[in-house]
Amino acid sequence: MTVVLDGAHLTCEQVGRAARGSGIALGSTGRAEAAWRMSGLLNGPVYGRTTGVGANKDVEAEGTGLDLLRSHAGGAGPEIEEFRARATLVVRLNQLLAGGSGVDPALLPVLAAAVNRGLTPPIRTYGAIGTGDLTALATTALCLLGELPWTRPSEGVRTENPPPGSGTGAGDIEDTGNAGNAGKTVSWERAGSGPPGTQVGDPVPRFALASGDALPFISSGAATLADAALACHRLGVLLSATTAVAARSFQAIEASLEPLSPVVQRGPEQTEVAAGLRALVGSTSPRRVQDPYGYRAFPQVHGAVLDALGRAERTITEEMNAAPENPLIAGGRAWHNGNFHSARVALALDALRAALVQTATLSAARLSTLNDPAHTGLLPFLAERPGLSGVMILEYVAHSALAELRHLAAPVTLGGAVLSLGTEDHASFTPQAARSALAAAEPLEIVLACELVASLRALRQRGLPCDLPLDPAMEDRPLDADLDAARGLLPGLAS
Template sequence: MIELGGSAVLADVVAVADGGRARVPDAAIEEVGRAHELTRRLSAEVPIYGRTTGVGANKSAAVVDDDAHGLRLLRSHAVDAGPELPERAVRAMLAVRLNQLCTAGSGVDPAVLRALEGMLNGNALPTVRAHASIGTGDLGALAGTALTLMGERPATGPLEPMGPWSSDSALPFISSNALTIGRTCLVVDALGRLDRAAAAVYALSFRGLDGNPSVLSPAAVRAAAAPGVDVVAERARRLLEVPAGPTGQSAVPPARIQDAFGLRAFPISQGAFTHALGVLAEQAGRVLGVAQENPLFDLAGEAVVHHGAFHQAALGLALDGCNLALAQTGPLVMSRIGMLNEPALTGLRPFLATGQVGASGLMMVEYVAASALGELRAAAQPASLGTVVLSRGAEEDASFASQAVVQAERAVAAYRTLLACELVGAVRLLRQRGVVLPAGPLNDALELAAALPADDADRDQRDDLEIAQKLLDALAWV
């Protein structure tokens, strides 16, 4: 049982997305109830956006605070289009929104929290489509969720409908970027595993090519003077069992005084990505457990705060930064794949082919890797550069963090393919060279890779890449 009481962390969101049961503590329900009563009193005393007024460009229009206003707001905002999002993304959205609501700044009816808890635990989910969000609130997805909770839209499983919502819950519930944040949590989790797996794949290539380990030495790390390099170099040192001495030399003599960038610059390039991923994880962790509804109710000061904290500029920039950092690792992966195919470096046939002269071996695997690199680069185009003016000029900018996370999801798939291509080549090289690894983490990685087919003849290699992609998650924990 995963507790979502306002202090959940990224791993909790991932666990709920993967089917874990959620629980809202009674203390959180009581606090939300107190906030709800306060907001009902304040709404009778001062104008409140979306409750006693319209929204967007209608913010100056006074309305009656009644059930009909809240229902109209939800129905009019429940608009989205495009393909349906996967169940995992929807569950992540619900987990984030439930955790946020427990911080008691929205003024929402506490019954909504129990209903969301039941929706998750019964896996009776709303249908959410791809297009609606712009980085200033996932309004369409959350309004559709509200209609599903009330029984106006079908859920994916049996769900006891709530009664009609009034305006004290309508805007407060949808005023969130929970879908974007939830998807970001899933991206961070996936990229964290691939980041660790990348070190294992690199180490296998490094050993197969007899790389020079001095690039992993403490002196080389200090010279880089960049964040993340120490973490990546330490991962590689442990896998290759390189002593942490001043030169970082190991028992295996290097084949070259100085390697190509694919081996030599890996700690710097991968370190930049590792650091950017850490920045993204930190920002996602901040926003998944904070009240950002507009308006926000300050319980201690008994005041209504109208603000723009929902504008996810920082999250969008962190996503863009992570996508860019990931894309710049791609050329070095391609460099290593090229090295694995080069007879002058391996002492073997071109493309690690066997059989007849002119056999293609891993030639087309390199083409697949290049295609994945192209996708990485396309996904790295900064979404934060975009802007839009909406609602008769009332909202004149958007962070497009929602687009940045879509691009990050594309990047995850492309990066997985790129690493799988290198893994197939590294394992084939080690096998053809007859390299025997001593007991240790790198040997553990190679034993995991035993699932890859041993037949090096020219044949259909689609299955090889699919197996290699699945192996990456296991390699992350070596």
């Protein structure tokens, strides 16, 4: 389904779809056009347009924008994955549509073309500290200028045809319907005349950025927000599936449903978790007055992580649909400000990653009860016969992944930096928080897969209904395939 960008309604889920190959279309460009027209009427010093940047803010330096792009494109480390780079383009496009940058709006359909053609800039991993993704967006700008090659989609990456009216077809296009063009030709050059690595006959989006467009284009944390949005979308799926996994463990050990009763719940998230789990479990015949915390405290702990996820999603959504520009072009003037700073996103992501550890710890605790005859009435480790190891190794795998999750939960907001001769004296390190949140999905998924494999085996051994297609064999054998299969089942368990 095509994702329509309008500068106001982009969601984390839409970023995820667009990153994986959904086509995009541009909504109204009116706010971007208004800011562009206004930028041409500005008088007096304007940061990055008539001056240098950083410690050079008071140095008159009009016409140096392209040098700024070339000097700021120096990231380091491996290139980020194509889906992350594509998400970066989507987020920046949406921010530009929100208005306030003053960038020539003729640029917008060219960026949309890159997304719809599956082309991405070669963004390096390291270079941002939470005050704007300067290296990532400067690299993107050099691709638009033709000074760096676009990265072409890997084999198997799906890219949709451009939607009608999106202005992203191949060939040279004279777009006179956009006020930003003012007769300018927006071209999709045929490769062969472009940079190294292009192929003859393929469309290569190009746009001749003006010097005054340089800083306005890169004054954004779009790459960081893209990672954060992708993380929230994937983690949301896994956290929804967590309740379904826990329900099978409840059934496997006949856990008491008393802790799920509406009368003991408080707060909307906890109440929602308890209600959802009650519905999935149905009924049990509990054999204990109280079960371990992995069962008894599930609504409290998992409700807290859903609350943290909700706060993070709301914060990220607001930032993706705002103009983070410095200066902000609005009300007939340029407003110099710090809206590019992403402290609130970093704080929300720190809280989310800490909460993930809590809910994953409970999953590992439930896995331990599934291995314990005192809770299942079965052989230790759900073995086929006495003395065998059964699923013993799953505890080691789960705690290995849990250790990684704890490492990724280390808060970034305790750090600091003073840069550019003391002019920039604070940093949120939000890019690191977003990367860690995105990386946290894998170990969380592995912990849940370990619990799911064990709970389904326990259900089968107890003769209870088992509705998921995992290998029913009970003999001691490698469990790699079981874990892979369980990980593949998790998205389908999300409600």
